[in-house]
């Protein structure tokens with residue numbers, strides 16, 4: 001059981017959010033196995049291209065993950081969490097499984113789950129929740145493109 005160490009400065013508990021921005025490259029195709037080819041084409045349009053698609057880099061997405069981690073400031077360290085440790089969790093939970101991968105072919109989770117950004121955010125959440133201390137992950141925000149941003153806060 002983790003000890004919840006709080007920093008009391010000036011009689012107040014100080015509660016901070018750490019945001020870590022992480023980028024990775026991956027390609028994918030939006031395609032539902034429960035729909036016909038015609039329906040897939042109508043719903044997903046260019047994103048249903050059989051050979052996948054990308055936006056910024058050689059047929060791949062450049063995707064930014066913003067991971068927000070929250071906790072009271074530890075009185076002894078002055079930190080919510082050592083970002084060096086957070087980086088190790090991100091490496092394990094995001095970079096190793098996703099970076100430079102075809103999401104649909106390389107990541108077993110997406111064999112039967114459509115690789116929308118919503119589902120990608122849930123996948124990352126589920127990975128990170130196992131690696132971080134309990135009840136501390138607040139939000140996963142995924143920028144699929146400059147304009148398309150998905151936020152998942154669990155639940």
Ligand SMILES: Nc1nc2c(c(=O)[nH]1)N=C([C@H](O)[C@H](O)COP(=O)(O)OP(=O)(O)OP(=O)(O)O)CN2
Pocket residue numbers: 030047055115116117118144145146147148
């Ligand atoms: N709810 C969702 N809708 C869509 C998703 C998604 O993940 N969730 N994904 C896609 C496509 O994969 C693709 O990423 C969208 O590409 P595109 O339309 O090219 O991106 P932009 O909107 O940023 O481009 P503009 O054409 O400049 O507007 C589609 N829908």
Ligand SMILES: [Zn+2]
Pocket residue numbers: 028047053061
């Ligand atoms: Zn896409």
